[in-house]
Amino acid sequence: AGLLYNSAGPHSKVGGDFYDFVELESGKIAIAVGDVCGKGLEAATYTAMIKYMLRAYLEEGMYPGDCLTRLNRAIHRQVSVEKFVTMGLAVIDPRKRTLIYSSAGHPPPIICSAGKASPLLVPQALPLGVLHDRTYLSTQSVLIEPASTLVMYTDGLMEARPPEGEPLGVERLTRRLATHCRQPAQEMADGLLKLADDYADGNLRDDIALLVVKLK
DSSP states (O other), X not given: OEEEEEOSSTTOSSEEEEEEEEEOTTSOEEEEEEEEEEEHHHHHHHHHHHHHHHHHHHHTTOOHHHHHHXXXXXXXXXXOXXXXXXXXXXXXXXXXXXXXXXXXXXXXXXXXXXXXXEEOOOOOOOOBTSOTTOOOXXXXXXXXXXXXXXXXXXXXXXXXXXXXXXXXXXXHHHHHHHHHTTSOHHHHHHHHHHHHHHHTTTOOOSOEEEEEEEOO
């Protein structure tokens, strides 16, 4: 896996962007990438709490959508009212080569294989913590081609922009990945950050969490 966390400024070494990688007893792998509204120590504290609760729900064998539904209720109950959380959650079964995914207001993951890359079509929903009774859906089980790469990221990556310019966007990210999907995972992660930094003329305005996972 290629892991990356990039702070938008020298005074925000901790913040609300996060990723997590959990090996489950069933042999499946859970991958989460999320963004807690806000920066600094307070956001980092909420992040730690959310990761702990999510791991507990995953260990119960819940589908991604059920995990986010339960997590939403907990966040709405325990986190201050002005906070909300976007998150993408994938559960991968390496033996069956399948992926199940759920999103709470989060940018879509991108899957690339054999020189092709495409965003995963997922049900969209509100961020976690906005409405206590919101239900989150899981995708149908998606078959993954051998030697595929899964890329999950926070919105700081696709929203990188030059002064007075438009954001980088998912389409540009997808084109980049299609031509670099054979690179090692960490090289891909580093290359995406450089793409965003160059595109924004070295002025990234938001934190970026990025996870690149090679499925062998």
